[in-house]
Amino acid sequence: MTSGNTVSAKIFRYDPAADKAPRYETLEVPLEKEMRVLDVLDYAVENAGVAVGYRWFCGVKRCGMCGVSVNGKPVLACWEKATPSMVIDPLPNMPVVRDLVVDRSALEQATLEMEPCLKRKEPYESFPEPLTHRDFEDAYRLMTCIECYVCTAACPVLSDANHREFAGPASLVQLAKVALHPKDAGERVAAALKGDIYACISCYECSNVCPVGINVLEDAIEKLKRRCAAQSESNPGAKHARIFTDLIRKFGRIHPPTLMRQSKGLMQSVSKMSMALAMYRKGKVQVRPQTVQGIEEVRKLFKAVEKDQ
Amino acid sequence: MPRTIDTDVVVIGGGAAGAHAALKVHAEGLKVLLIVKGFLGRSGCSIFAGNLQLVNTKVSAEEEEKWLTIRTKHMGGYLLEQDYVKRANRFTESEFYPEMERRGLYIRRNAEGKFIKSEGRGTNVWAPLQGYSGTFVMELLRKEILNKRIPLLQETMVTSLLLDEGKVVGVTLLDILRGEFIAVRAKAVIVATGPSNYLATRSTGTREQCANGFAMAYRAGAQMQDIEIQWWHCSDIAWPKAWTRLHIYPNPMPATKETVRLYNSEGEMFFEQGMYPLAMQPYFLQLKHLYPHVKRGKARWNGGYFAGYTHIDPSIMEQYSYQTQFLKALGLDLSKDLIECGISWHMTLGGIRTNTETMETSLPGLYAAGGVGSHGVGTITFVSYDGTLAAGGACARARAMQPPRLPEEQIAREEQRVMSPLKVRSGDGLLPAQVKKRIREIMWEKMGYVKSEAKMEEALGQLAEVREKLVPRIGLDSLSRTWNYDWVDALDVEDMLDICELTIHSAKVRQESRGAFFREDFPYIDNKNWLRHTVMSRDGNALRIETVPVELKYIRPESEREDFLSADY
Incomplete structure (x- = not known):
């Protein structure tokens, strides 16, 4: 039982080199004003003498190294406020090194493979470059990404074994950050496709958990996807996105049989025929695409959005 | 090997x-x-x-x-x-x-x-x-x-x-x-x-x-x-503990002539950078101004005084400061609320x-x-x-x-030293992190911004006690070599003790006050005798301390001796 004045923390303990299986260690910690999860972990070691392993350096959202999972939600321990009852686990989607310490090296490698360094078309001239805040507006939204990989930990696609090639949201933010720099001329579409960007299901989990408040999906991933759709002829994901958009532009909604046929081809469409029939019987699809009422409004929206780009 | x-x-x-x-x-x-x-x-x-x-x-x-x-x-x-x-x-x-x-x-x-x-x-x-x-x-x-x-x-x-x-x-x-x-x-x-x-x-x-x-x-x-x-920061956030490193910058701010103000526990404003237009980085001056309020019980070194942006258009902090999100997370409204501060040991x-x-x-x-x-x-x-x-x-x-x-x-000897903390703690054993915490407490209490011979002697005594009584009790929870940070902590304890003691010995030698360095028993800047560096080195197991003059090539202080608290540096 916890009173209002204590934190009951159930902390994941596991040393794969020495322990047969993970276990939890529960301790009571006095709750202090505006206490953070990191304070609870510090208390465990420094006051209670519980040798839990956790990483941190700065305590104030600069180092990006104190990611843990609290009651199932990936967070930064320095930023997240402690609550009376917490289960503290290591971040998911990464191998455990010890207790709450995870091995991020594979994810960091994925970021590095995106080559997230500025590649200028023209050589740099002199300081200061004649650029305005407007030129940086898109890149600016991503500038305080500290690469804490909390978004990647929250990504449901990465926990799906079918998407091992997906680079994950954190790496895509790093790619977008450099791709959106006004002077960048790197091969960013190729990198995004290599990172299997279309495996992203646009579920917003990354945006929801970002500790520095970046809208990861809209301001990074969708911006890259749009660039891919516009520039890649052959990538199936990019092609699918273009057909999807065209259908909406034309009819105001998608028409699954047309989308399927145009995107995946006749053979794959035929293989899904039984599903299509079932959907037809239940009135979920029509044989021919139907234009929605008020299509003029949809077209106006398209015009507005495309003008904006 | x-x-x-x-x-x-x-x-x-x-x-x-x-x-x-x-x-x-x-x-x-x-x-x-x-x-x-x-x-x-x-x-x-x-x-x-x-x-x-x-x-x-x-x-x-x-x-x-x-x-x-x-x-x-x-x-x-x-x-x-x-x-x-x-x-x-x-x-x-x-x-x-x-x-x-x-x-x-x-x-x-x-x-x-x-x-x-x-x-x-x-x-x-x-x-x-x-x-x-x-x-x-x-x-x-x-x-x-x-x-x-x-x-x-x-x-x-x-x-x-x-x-x-x-x-x-x-x-x-x-x-x-x-x-x-x-x-x-x-x-x-x-x-x-x-x-x-x-x-x-x-x-x-x-x-x-x-x-x-x-x-x-x-x-x-x-x-x-x-x-x-040792530089101390004068305005870092007082709580939560994790955010100790959240600095409230005293320096000139973006897009305004105003700078952050400091207030004592009674709401009396006692510092802003504008008081010293020439000191763009007024770190030492902030502390000198805080000192009398601590003396009078109107502030503590770890709280009870405040920083405020209430005189500044809130959109400035909103647009240009990374710190703002932290202050908002604490429920503070910067147009009317003040931020409780403490000082922190910053740079050597x-x-x-x-x-x-x-x-x-x-x-x-x-x-x-x-x-x-x-x-x-x-x-x-x-x-x-x-x-x-x-x-x-x-x-x-x-x-x-x-x-x-x-x-x-030497490599063999060092390997032995590095491996020596790998022992399991006994019943009354301490994790090395617990001993680190004690060392930090001693330095905070006795070797803070305000120094004196007596307090420094006490600090040396307490550190000696740590060596004698706490260090022998250090042990680890596990002998696993995989990311065993307790092991690192144990090596840190030795380094911290050595350098904390060295810092105190060096501070005892400098019998004046200067910049970030304040000795209450020598509350003046002694430019006649102390425009000098302290130089310390190891002489076998003993400590050798000398002083050497500072070269003042272009600018130099005007007076030979100045009252520390009222000097503008």
């Missing part, structure tokens, strides 16, 4: 000094190994560089003198090497900014493309937010180093410098992830472990910064200089004694770059200069020499 790695130059430390050193050695075509106790560009203090000074000393002699005065007088209490300050300013304007912008650094501009600056003297800029500039600089340096595949060991603690015939010929290290002890052979070593250390309860040093750089250099016989002079002005033209130390083969050196910097652009300079010297040395011989006996 443990596994051995060969390289030309070892760089220890993953902040701006170490990163610049590694990039420069690599660019020179030599083999470099960069070793970071935490993570490159993530641990250490460079990530905290909140403001960037847009110096332009080339334009006029006045501008050059202005910056010389700010650094030498207001940030260095006249103990800095003045030619060094001039050269570092030139590096800042002609190399640092162009190179960082080339890499992609965005200094915040307005819609017309003009920099957002502090008004009035207009020299601070931000990339892109106040409080975030260093994080951004380090991100770009880190990516460049990773992209160039420069050899890098992270979560790796350097435990000692290896010596052969009085020359530094390599290092020993502990790979924290795997628990492996390794020896590295190198022709030159650059130590760049930073100015801040987590040595007092309230500190700005990050978790891993436990004076290891000072300790390894001192033990190897290097001279230390002015390590008694001194450090390993360095030649400021080459960054050489008193030990052949050892260079010190950045805040770990003795030349009192504390600016990300200056430490970047140091790294570049040290790398130049280290490369010249490495080119001129054959691979050195490794001292096998």
Whole structure:
């Protein structure tokens, strides 16, 4: 039982080199004003003498190294406020090194493979470059990404074994950050496709958990996807996105049989025929695409959005 | 013999000094190994560089003198090497900014493309937010180093410098992830472990910064200089504890002439930078103004006084400060609420004694770059200069020499020392982190901003007690070698005790007050006798302390003796 004045923390303990299986260690910690999860972990070691392993350096959202999972939600321990009852686990989607310490090296490698360094078309001239805040507006939204990989930990696609090639949201933010720099001329579409960007299901989990408040999906991933759709002829994901958009532009909604046929081809469409029939019987699809009422409004929206780009 | 790695130059430390050193050695075509106790560009203090000074000393002699005065007088209490300050300013304007912008650094501009600056003297800029500039600089340096595949060991603690015939010929290290002890052979070593250390309860040093750089250099016989002079931050947030390093900048702010104000517990305003227009970095002055309020019980060193932006248009903080989100998370409304503050142990002005033209130390083969050196910097652009300079010297040395011989006996002894904490704690045993906490408490209580002979003697007594009673009780929870941070903590305890004691011995020698250094029993600036550096070195197991005069090439204080609390530096 916890009173209002204590934190009951159930902390994941596991040393794969020495322990047969993970276990939890529960301790009571006095709750202090505006206490953070990191304070609870510090208390465990420094006051209670519980040798839990956790990483941190700065305590104030600069180092990006104190990611843990609290009651199932990936967070930064320095930023997240402690609550009376917490289960503290290591971040998911990464191998455990010890207790709450995870091995991020594979994810960091994925970021590095995106080559997230500025590649200028023209050589740099002199300081200061004649650029305005407007030129940086898109890149600016991503500038305080500290690469804490909390978004990647929250990504449901990465926990799906079918998407091992997906680079994950954190790496895509790093790619977008450099791709959106006004002077960048790197091969960013190729990198995004290599990172299997279309495996992203646009579920917003990354945006929801970002500790520095970046809208990861809209301001990074969708911006890259749009660039891919516009520039890649052959990538199936990019092609699918273009057909999807065209259908909406034309009819105001998608028409699954047309989308399927145009995107995946006749053979794959035929293989899904039984599903299509079932959907037809239940009135979920029509044989021919139907234009929605008020299509003029949809077209106006398209015009507005495309003008904006 | 443990596994051995060969390289030309070892760089220890993953902040701006170490990163610049590694990039420069690599660019020179030599083999470099960069070793970071935490993570490159993530641990250490460079990530905290909140403001960037847009110096332009080339334009006029006045501008050059202005910056010389700010650094030498207001940030260095006249103990800095003045030619060094001039050269570092030139590096800042002609190399640092162009190179960082080339890499992609965005200094915040307005819609017309003009920099957002502090008004009035207009020299601070931000990339892109106040409080975030260093994080951004380090991100770009880190990516460049990773992209160039420069050899890098992270979560790796350097435990000692290896010596052969009085020359530094390599290092020993502990790979924290795997628990492996390794020896590295190198022709030159650059130590760049930073100015801040987590040595007092309230500190700005990050978790891993436990004076290891000072300790390894001192033990190897290097001279230390002015390590008694400790900057304290006056306005860091009081709570929650995790956010101790959240700094409320006293410096000029973006797009306004106003600066943050400090208030005592009765709401009486006692400081703002505008009171001293010439002191752009008024850190020492803030503390002098806080002191009487603590004396009168209207503030405590760890709370009970406040910072406020209530006189400033809230949109300024909203648009230009990284800190604002923290203050909002505490439910503060900056247009009317004040922020409770405490002071924190920040940077050591001194450090390993360095030649400021080459960054050489008193030990052949050892260079010190950045805040770990003795030349009192504390600016990300200056430490970047140091790294570049040290790398130049280290490369010249490495080119001129054959691979050195490794001292096998010393390596064996060091391996034994590093392995010695691997024992399980007994019933009344303590985790090393618990002993670190006790050391920090002693330093906070007895070696705070206000020092005196009596309190320093008490601190030495209490530290001796830690050695005698607590250290023997240290044990680990597990003997697993995989990421066993308790093991690292145990090695830190030794370094912390040595350097805390050294700091106190050095402080006892300086019988005056100056800049960040305040002795209540000597409350005056003694320019007649104390425009001197303290220099300490190891003499067998004894400590040798001398003093050497400071060279005052361009500017000097006007009076021989000044009242410390009323002086403007």
